[in-house]
Amino acid sequence: MIAGLINLIVYLLILGILLALVYWVLDAIPIPQPINRIIKIAIVVVACLVVVILLLQLVGGVSGDLRLPKVTQ
Numbered sequence: 001m002i003a004g005l006i007n008l009i010v011y012l013l014i015l016g017i018l019l020a021l022v023y024w025v026l027d028a029i030p031i032p033q034p035i036n037r038i039i040k041i042a043i044v045v046v047a048c049l050v051v052v053i054l055l056l057q058l059v060g061g062v063s064g065d066l067r068l069p070k071v072t073q
Contacts, residue, residue, distance in 0.1 A: 019047050
């Protein structure tokens with residue numbers, strides 16, 4: 001269980017860094033406002049879904065053919 005929590009923390013850190021990088025790149029590149037906002041919302045929704053799936057894997061709620069890294073054995 002401890003190894004699963006450590007893996008979850010590492011995955012959440014990586015996801016947070018990638019999300020911050022996407023936000024920084026979108027602010028650095030001059031994209032028109034409606035498209036910029038749509039991209040940011042889509043990235044946040046995908047990141048939230050990944051976090052929910054990783055948390056469900058930790059408690060044993062999800063199994064199957066999801067192509068995400070396994071938090072627990």
